[in-house]
Amino acid sequence: MTPIINRTQYRVRYADTDQMGVVYYGNYGRLYEIGRTEMIRQMGLPYRELEETGIAMPVYSVESRYLYKLTYDELITIETEVTELPTARMSFKHRIYNQEGKLANDATVVLVFMDAATGRPVRAPEKLIRLLSD
Amino acid sequence: MTPIINRTQYRVRYADTDQMGVVYYGNYGRLYEIGRTEMIRQMGLPYRELEETGIAMPVYSVESRYLYKLTYDELITIETEVTELPTARMSFKHRIYNQEGKLANDATVVLVFMDAATGRPVRAPEKLIRLLSD
Amino acid sequence: MTPIINRTQYRVRYADTDQMGVVYYGNYGRLYEIGRTEMIRQMGLPYRELEETGIAMPVYSVESRYLYKLTYDELITIETEVTELPTARMSFKHRIYNQEGKLANDATVVLVFMDAATGRPVRAPEKLIRLLSD
Amino acid sequence: MTPIINRTQYRVRYADTDQMGVVYYGNYGRLYEIGRTEMIRQMGLPYRELEETGIAMPVYSVESRYLYKLTYDELITIETEVTELPTARMSFKHRIYNQEGKLANDATVVLVFMDAATGRPVRAPEKLIRLLSD
Numbered sequence: 001m002t003p004i005i006n007r008t009q010y011r012v013r014y015a016d017t018d019q020m021g022v023v024y025y026g027n028y029g030r031l032y033e034i035g036r037t038e039m040i041r042q043m044g045l046p047y048r049e050l051e052e053t054g055i056a057m058p059v060y061s062v063e064s065r066y067l068y069k070l071t072y073d074e075l076i077t078i079e080t081e082v083t084e085l086p087t088a089r090m091s092f093k094h095r096i097y098n099q100e101g102k103l104a105n106d107a108t109v110v111l112v113f114m115d116a117a118t119g120r121p122v123r124a125p126e127k128l129i130r131l132l133s134d
Numbered sequence: 135m136t137p138i139i140n141r142t143q144y145r146v147r148y149a150d151t152d153q154m155g156v157v158y159y160g161n162y163g164r165l166y167e168i169g170r171t172e173m174i175r176q177m178g179l180p181y182r183e184l185e186e187t188g189i190a191m192p193v194y195s196v197e198s199r200y201l202y203k204l205t206y207d208e209l210i211t212i213e214t215e216v217t218e219l220p221t222a223r224m225s226f227k228h229r230i231y232n233q234e235g236k237l238a239n240d241a242t243v244v245l246v247f248m249d250a251a252t253g254r255p256v257r258a259p260e261k262l263i264r265l266l267s268d
Numbered sequence: 269m270t271p272i273i274n275r276t277q278y279r280v281r282y283a284d285t286d287q288m289g290v291v292y293y294g295n296y297g298r299l300y301e302i303g304r305t306e307m308i309r310q311m312g313l314p315y316r317e318l319e320e321t322g323i324a325m326p327v328y329s330v331e332s333r334y335l336y337k338l339t340y341d342e343l344i345t346i347e348t349e350v351t352e353l354p355t356a357r358m359s360f361k362h363r364i365y366n367q368e369g370k371l372a373n374d375a376t377v378v379l380v381f382m383d384a385a386t387g388r389p390v391r392a393p394e395k396l397i398r399l400l401s402d
Numbered sequence: 403m404t405p406i407i408n409r410t411q412y413r414v415r416y417a418d419t420d421q422m423g424v425v426y427y428g429n430y431g432r433l434y435e436i437g438r439t440e441m442i443r444q445m446g447l448p449y450r451e452l453e454e455t456g457i458a459m460p461v462y463s464v465e466s467r468y469l470y471k472l473t474y475d476e477l478i479t480i481e482t483e484v485t486e487l488p489t490a491r492m493s494f495k496h497r498i499y500n501q502e503g504k505l506a507n508d509a510t511v512v513l514v515f516m517d518a519a520t521g522r523p524v525r526a527p528e529k530l531i532r533l534l535s536d
Contacts (some may be wrong), residue, residue: 010317013301013302014153015298017152018151019153021208022153026149026429026432029429029430032428033281033282037281046341058468058471062465062466064462064465066463069460129136147281149432149435159297159327160298160300162294163293165295166294171416171475172339181475185373195331195332197332198325200327200329240459282421287419287424
């Protein structure tokens with residue numbers, strides 16, 4: 001597949017900061033969520049619709065490196081890339097840039113596909129694979 | 135009924151603070167939740183069990199005054215009081231004290247009883263009223 | 269003064285929800301923050317600049333009513349109104365509408381002006397009053 | 403050094419859950435923070451005191467695997483282990499067990515030592531190394 005990239009902007013809020021004056025490390029999960037959600041929305045398959053077909057996508061793993069601080073009120077860019085077709089898992093690469101374009105964080109987040117009713121793992125929905133293959 | 139009071143301690147975490155160096159005003163909802171949950175657990179009716187009977191208790195209103203700051207690593211006290219038997223609603227009064235015993239916040243949080251399946255308001259469960267009447 | 273209104277849209281994230289399937293009541297503080305921040309930015313005085321002049325604006329009180337649920341992925345509207353010139357305090361009225369335009373929450377949040385260095389209350393900055401008086 | 407282990411219990415709150423009915427993946431940062439903070443408190447060096455000497459410890463990296471869900475009201479156990487003396491970095495291994503003792507998450511969180519005034523990296527404080535060497 002051709003790699004797919006989404007870029008979404010996010011304004012850092014007081015709610016995101018901690019007393020070190022930067023975005024709290026534990027709040028990056030929200031940023032990755034925004035990145036992957038907007039990517040699959042852009043592809044034409046909002047996560048909400050995916051859930052309505054009975055599929056859930058719990059997170060399996062996160063690998064994250066904090067390279068530079070993000071500060072209050074910055075308009076940051078969340079870059080999200082998918083380079084491989086999903087199988088039982090789907091992997092998202094994120095790069096977060098601060099307002100000046102400096103790389104502040106990179107991360108890989110892996111999700112699994114699950115039948116929401118039974119809690120059992122399933123393969124990626126055909127529609128999602130088709131959208132990524134185009 | 136005789137007023138019922140619960141006191142629960144809570145350690146302030148980095149996750150709770152913002153760049154002003156104090157607990158972010160938007161994080162007090164978690165503190166009130168801890169207060170009311172531990173109160174009804176102490177009475178003998180964990181909220182989890184209440185939910186298992188098909189009742190949910192969404193919050194209807196919050197009135198909160200921030201009187202003094204709470205800072206990182208303080209061992210604060212959440213005091214929760216119920217003074218009236220619940221009807222269709224249940225009202226909790228909270229007073230939060232900092233580590234030195236200074237009143238930092240007072241709040242009233244009102245919840246309603248709801249049938250979780252239908253989303254319709256219901257009256258307070260008999261068991262809860264009985265526990266509060268004793 | 270002529271009342272000033274700002275409307276800002278916000279996409280509800282998984283991070284905002286709780287297991288009741290709606291936005292957790294304790295996460296509305298973030299929504300009010302976004303509303304008041306975008307209002308004063310629109311007026312020409314970003315809160316970040318205000319802080320750079322040595323002023324902080326801690327929240328003094330919140331009164332909030334939860335009238336209808338907000339659910340995952342909705343594009344909600346945060347309406348923020350200022351109707352009175354600030355003195356030692358500044359009052360923001362918020363109305364949050366769900367994606368269908370139904371009123372889900374209304375709230376009044378009062379902030380105080382504080383000298384960030386000394387922690388003492390001060391009067392509202394002249395620039396802010398002037399911008400609101402126009 | 404002899405590996406040091408701390409075990410801290412934590413009650414899952416509504417605030418921690420998301421609409422999948424489990425602890426939101428982005429809220430585990432709070433759990434790791436609690437684990438490492440209680441570990442170094444147990445060793446005799448509260449993080450707050452460390453900060454008062456002008457040292458900050460921003461997070462450099464997180465590697466986390468989500469193996470099993472954590473649900474509302476569970477009394478979970480956060481196990482934190484340090485196996486190596488800190489140099490410019492300090493590495494914490496976490497294992498989080500659900501109420502039944504099932505391993506739900508393991509993670510490695512690496513922090514760096516920083517001079518809070520200059521923002522420059524520094525070596526681990528002698529006192530911390532001494533406490534870990536004993």
